[in-house]
Amino acid sequence: MKNVKMSVAYDGTNYQGFQTQPSGNTIQDQLEAGIRMLTGEEIRINGSGRTDAGVHARAQVFNFHTESRIPIDRWAIALNARLPDDIVIQYAEEVPEDFHARFSAKRKTYRYAIDTNKFPNVFTRQYRFHHHAPLDVAAMREGLAALVGEHDFTSFASPQSTQPSHVRTIYDASIVQNQDGLDIFVTGNGFLYNMVRIIAGTAVWIGEGKMSASDIPGILAACDRTKAGPTAMAHGLMLWHVEYPE
Amino acid sequence: MKNVKMSVAYDGTNYQGFQTQPSGNTIQDQLEAGIRMLTGEEIRINGSGRTDAGVHARAQVFNFHTESRIPIDRWAIALNARLPDDIVIQYAEEVPEDFHARFSAKRKTYRYAIDTNKFPNVFTRQYRFHHHAPLDVAAMREGLAALVGEHDFTSFASPQSTQPSHVRTIYDASIVQNQDGLDIFVTGNGFLYNMVRIIAGTAVWIGEGKMSASDIPGILAACDRTKAGPTAMAHGLMLWHVEYPE
Missing domain, CATH: 3.30.70.580 (Pseudouridine synthase I, catalytic domain, N-terminal subdomain)
Structure with a gap:
């Protein structure tokens, strides 16, 4: 076997x-x-x-x-x-016999990709969320940085989540800009249902000025899904990397 | 109007x-x-x-x-x-009233894209021809360079071409390597039916060692479609740029 x-x-x-x-x-x-x-x-x-x-x-x-x-x-x-x-x-x-893809995983990284071109790039339209309005990337970076660490992420989870605990650790949440727009990368020890999409939707709201990076600590503390931004569309999200112990 | x-x-x-x-x-x-x-x-x-x-x-x-x-x-x-x-x-x-997208065009550039990864990149599979076997890129470049200039391209046109003349000028034919493989760019004053796909198929044959760059002058001179390489698959081809006078 x-x-x-x-x-x-x-x-x-x-x-x-x-x-x-x-x-x-x-x-x-x-x-x-x-x-x-x-x-x-x-x-x-x-x-x-x-x-x-x-x-x-x-x-x-x-x-x-x-x-x-x-x-x-x-x-x-x-x-x-x-x-x-x-x-x-x-x-x-x-x-080895005891390796299990879920239980052995140490960290996961997701990418949420945004196309900021005036009109969508037709060749990446199925992989990037198109959002032409100007985004304040510096504010988005600040907001994402405020998520790093161990927190109760109830405000960033679907109310349908059935996990016994909503405490997770985010190791990194950052933005890489490229010719089609920007990529949000989030690395953590585990993610709740819709968590990365809600983080991305919240980051976009911060980028649009509908929320401020300084709101993040209060949103986390509220443990209330209605306090965070919207759930970003699924097609912009990609499971990027799963890390296991050596 | x-x-x-x-x-x-x-x-x-x-x-x-x-x-x-x-x-x-x-x-x-x-x-x-x-x-x-x-x-x-x-x-x-x-x-x-x-x-x-x-x-x-x-x-x-x-x-x-x-x-x-x-x-x-x-x-x-x-x-x-x-x-x-x-x-x-x-x-x-x-x-201006006399502009015509076809008759006013000066030069066109096409890209033929090849994915040389062991397994296809799933996110570009509809835009790159997957070809994992090793390719001699230096030989391909030499073969493409031999096409530059004014030539009768009958050997690089579909026999179904109904053009009165098969003389065209290629200004540039070169290769750019990237993380997914290589891009062949061909710029000319006009292209015959299937011409870029036959150029790409011939370049791949040169890369595989089935033909040599030094065969190109003889292939051009023969004015015989059967002397050139195969017609590369359509999905790797993209019209890249059309240039008009200032």
Whole structure:
């Protein structure tokens, strides 16, 4: 029995998110169907976490246990041949038996991408939220910096969150500017339902002057979703990197 | 009567090319339908040239004459509101009565993009031809350089070309490497049917060692399509820039 870890990139546009749903049409369904075609095994994979409908991943990580004798260096090419072209395995490696893509994860980084061109860049329209109005990037950076640290993020979580604790640690929240606009990168030890999208929506409100960076401590302290900004649209979000202990 | 010039970007994936076809579903059809919705006028636009089914444009140029009193600085936003999201007008300007997007064009630049990653980058899969095998970029550059100048490009044109002359001038043909692979840029005074795709296919064959850069003069001299390399797939091609006299 092998424990196989894989990294997968996907365009989430046409899927109902990563994790299997009663309504079907998820990335996980596609991956498990591909593995079934390849090995005949009915396997449940463990993702590092969910991504919402329409959210993308540059490097989602998952693992599964298999009896298959397929050599580890053939897995990626064999599985890619059985996946639709909007889901691409990047690598496969054998990991110790106790590795679990979700429980072993140390940090995750998400990117929220904004296209500030007057009209959208047609070639990145499915991956960047188009927002032409001027944004005060310095104020946005200040607001994001105020989120760094260990906090109760109830104000930045969907009221539908069922997590027993809303305390999470953000290690970094920063902005990189590029020719199409700006990328918000947020790294933390874990994220609540809609948390990065609410952080992005709040950052945009700060950039527009509808909120101030100095409001952030009060928003956190309130533990009230209605105090933060809106939930930014799903298509601008991408799971960027999942980090595991060496 | 105004003569309006516009620049348009499009994702050609879901269209039968730029120019109106009996089979329908072209970029031109969408643009003319949008103008009709906006002004009520049945207008034929002049494109700078055709692009094949599946080919993209970063900056295609077209013009048309209109009686509409829409201010010139409102045209782009008004027309974009009436176009599907894979076609985006970038700007509109009023030009002299004798400007014609095709006849006035001086030079055109196309990009042919190749993804040399082991597995395709899922986010650019519709815009780059995936080719993982090693390519000798120095040899490709040498082969492209041998195309620069005024030549009869019959060997690099579809046998279906109906042009009276196959003599064209290439001003530049070069390669820019980037993190996803390489971009071939070709600038000329005009291009024959399939010409850039045949140049790209030939460059790939040179990169693979199936042909040599020193074969190019003989291929040109033969005036025989069968002597050049294959026609590269449409989705890697993008109309990059159309240049007009100042």
